[in-house]
Amino acid sequence: MRNIQTLKIFCISLLIFTVSCSKKTTQSLNGSFSYLSKDIVFLSSDEMEGREIGTEGERKAGEYIAGRFKEIGLKPAGDQNSYFMTFSRKKSGNPHGDEQSSGGVEVTGRNILGIIDNNATSTVVIGGHYDHLGYGQEGSLYVGSPAIHNGADDNSSGVAGVLYLAESIKKSGLKKYNYLFICFSGEEKGLWGSNYFVNNTSLDKKSFNYMVNMDMIGRLNKERKLAISGVGTSPVFESVLNDIKKPSFSLKKDSSGLGPSDHATFYNSGIPVLAFFTGQHGDYHKPSDDAHLINYEGVQDIVQYIYTVVSALDKKEKLTFTKTRDESQTRMSFNVTLGIMPDYLYDGTGVKIDGVKDGKPAQLAGMQKGDIVTKLGDMEVKDMQSYMKCLTVFKSGQTVTARIIRDGKELDKQVTF
Ligand SMILES: [Zn+2]
Incomplete structure (x- = not known):
C-alpha cells in the first residue's frame, strides 16, 4: 500500500x-x-x-x-x-x-x-x-x-x-x-x-x-x-x-x-x-x-x-460499472501534515491514531498511538473528512491546540505544523 x-x-x-x-x-x-x-x-x-x-x-x-x-x-x-x-x-x-x-x-x-x-x-x-x-x-x-x-x-x-x-x-x-x-x-x-x-x-x-x-x-x-x-x-x-x-x-x-x-x-x-x-x-x-x-x-x-x-x-453476467462519488475530493490539497497514521477501521467520533511518524508535528506535540483527535484549533475533527479539511486550512509554522482523548480522558496538546 x-x-x-x-x-x-x-x-x-x-x-x-x-x-x-x-x-x-x-x-x-x-x-x-x-x-x-x-x-x-x-x-x-x-x-x-x-x-x-x-x-x-x-x-x-x-x-x-x-x-x-x-x-x-x-x-x-x-x-x-x-x-x-x-x-x-x-x-x-x-x-x-x-x-x-x-x-x-x-x-x-x-x-x-x-x-x-x-x-x-x-x-x-x-x-x-x-x-x-x-x-x-x-x-x-x-x-x-x-x-x-x-x-x-x-x-x-x-x-x-x-x-x-x-x-x-x-x-x-x-x-x-x-x-x-x-x-x-x-x-x-x-x-x-x-x-x-x-x-x-x-x-x-x-x-x-x-x-x-x-x-x-x-x-x-x-x-x-x-x-x-x-x-x-x-x-x-x-x-x-x-x-x-x-x-x-x-x-x-x-x-x-x-x-x-x-x-x-x-x-x-x-x-x-x-x-x-x-x-x-x-x-x-x-x-x-x-x-x-x-x-x-x-x-x-x-x-x-x-x-x-x-x-x-x-454465476452472474458480466458486471456493469458504476462511478463512485469520490473524484472531486481526491484533488483536496493539504497545506500541512500532522504525521499520523489514522486507524482506518476506527468508526467512533474523531480520528484515532494508529501510529505517529518520528519527528513530525504529532510526535513533537506528544501524541501517541491510541489517541483520538477530536479537535484541531477551532475545528471539530469528527471523522477523516473533517480531519483532512483541517489539513487544507492550517498553514505551515502555525501552532494550534489539539484536543485528544487518551484512555477516556480529554487532553490538550500544542501542535506546530
Ligand atoms: Zn505499502
Missing part, C-alpha cells in the same frame, strides 16, 4: 457501515494452507531485501512467484509467452509524483502474469503487488539507518492471497470467465506496474469483468475487521457481499473505487473493483512488518471469503 499522503485520501468515501458477525467457519477450500504461510515467509525473508522495484530482491521474488504460477498450472500471460511483463520508468524527484519526469534514474521492474484461460469472452483480474520498500530509502516511516523492510503484510500477504486463489480457482469448476492473476511491481512508487499493465496489455480492457485487489490482508485483528473498498463500483457487489455469511467478518464497506493501491488504476479505467484490507498498524512501512506478526488463519479466512465472492460472481 502506498504511503501516508495517499492513505489520507483512502477514507473519503462516506458510505461505510459495519456488519458484525462472530462465528468461525470450518468449510475448507481448494488452496493449500501450508503454501500460504510458506509464500508469506519466503517473500518477506531478508533474502528478498525488501523487494524494491529494480533490485535483485524484486527479481528473486518475481522468479519465485512465476515458479508458483507454473506449479499451480497457470498459463503464462506476460511478454513473449513468459510470466513476466517488463517495464521501465524514470524515478521522479517528487516522492508523490506519479508522472514520468525527465532526468531521473530509469528503473526496470516486472509484473508477473498467469491466466486460467477458459476461452470465455470476459476475464476476471485478481491481483496484488509484490514490490515493497527495499532498505526504506523512499516511502518508509522508519527513521534510522537503512534496514530491510520485509513487507510481510505489505504485501506478501496479498501475493499469498493471489496464489491461494489461483490454486483454488484452478481446482474449481469455475468456467464462465477467464481468470487473470497479476502480481504487480512498482506499486510503492506510485502504482507503476498496474498503470503499465492497463496501458500496455494486448488484452481488451473492455473484456475485464472486474478486478480484485489484495493489499495488506495479513493483520486480521480480534474483532475480525475487514475493509472492502469499491463496493459501489458495480450494482451487484452489495447484495453479493451481504449474502455471504461465512467466513464471518466485521466488514467495513466503502463504496469508493479509489484508494492508495492498484485497484484505483482499474477503477480509473472503468472496471468494477473490490479491494480487501485488514487495516493500518504500527509496523506499516517499517522494517518490523515481519512474518511472525501475520495472522495466517486470518489470511486464509479472507481468501476463502474472496473465493466465495468470486464463485458467486461467476
Whole structure:
C-alpha cells in the first residue's frame, strides 16, 4: 500500500457501515494452507531485501512467484509467452509524483502474469503487488539507518492471497470467465506496474469483468475487521457481499473505487473493483512488518471469503460499472501534515491514531498511538473528512491546540505544523 499522503485520501468515501458477525467457519477450500504461510515467509525473508522495484530482491521474488504460477498450472500471460511483463520508468524527484519526469534514474521492474484461460469472452483480474520498500530509502516511516523492510503484510500477504486463489480457482469448476492473476511491481512508487499493465496489455480492457485487489490482508485483528473498498463500483457487489455469511467478518464497506493501491488504476479505467484490507498498524512501512506478526488463519479466512465472492460472481453476467462519488475530493490539497497514521477501521467520533511518524508535528506535540483527535484549533475533527479539511486550512509554522482523548480522558496538546 502506498504511503501516508495517499492513505489520507483512502477514507473519503462516506458510505461505510459495519456488519458484525462472530462465528468461525470450518468449510475448507481448494488452496493449500501450508503454501500460504510458506509464500508469506519466503517473500518477506531478508533474502528478498525488501523487494524494491529494480533490485535483485524484486527479481528473486518475481522468479519465485512465476515458479508458483507454473506449479499451480497457470498459463503464462506476460511478454513473449513468459510470466513476466517488463517495464521501465524514470524515478521522479517528487516522492508523490506519479508522472514520468525527465532526468531521473530509469528503473526496470516486472509484473508477473498467469491466466486460467477458459476461452470465455470476459476475464476476471485478481491481483496484488509484490514490490515493497527495499532498505526504506523512499516511502518508509522508519527513521534510522537503512534496514530491510520485509513487507510481510505489505504485501506478501496479498501475493499469498493471489496464489491461494489461483490454486483454488484452478481446482474449481469455475468456467464462465477467464481468470487473470497479476502480481504487480512498482506499486510503492506510485502504482507503476498496474498503470503499465492497463496501458500496455494486448488484452481488451473492455473484456475485464472486474478486478480484485489484495493489499495488506495479513493483520486480521480480534474483532475480525475487514475493509472492502469499491463496493459501489458495480450494482451487484452489495447484495453479493451481504449474502455471504461465512467466513464471518466485521466488514467495513466503502463504496469508493479509489484508494492508495492498484485497484484505483482499474477503477480509473472503468472496471468494477473490490479491494480487501485488514487495516493500518504500527509496523506499516517499517522494517518490523515481519512474518511472525501475520495472522495466517486470518489470511486464509479472507481468501476463502474472496473465493466465495468470486464463485458467486461467476454465476452472474458480466458486471456493469458504476462511478463512485469520490473524484472531486481526491484533488483536496493539504497545506500541512500532522504525521499520523489514522486507524482506518476506527468508526467512533474523531480520528484515532494508529501510529505517529518520528519527528513530525504529532510526535513533537506528544501524541501517541491510541489517541483520538477530536479537535484541531477551532475545528471539530469528527471523522477523516473533517480531519483532512483541517489539513487544507492550517498553514505551515502555525501552532494550534489539539484536543485528544487518551484512555477516556480529554487532553490538550500544542501542535506546530
Ligand atoms: Zn505499502
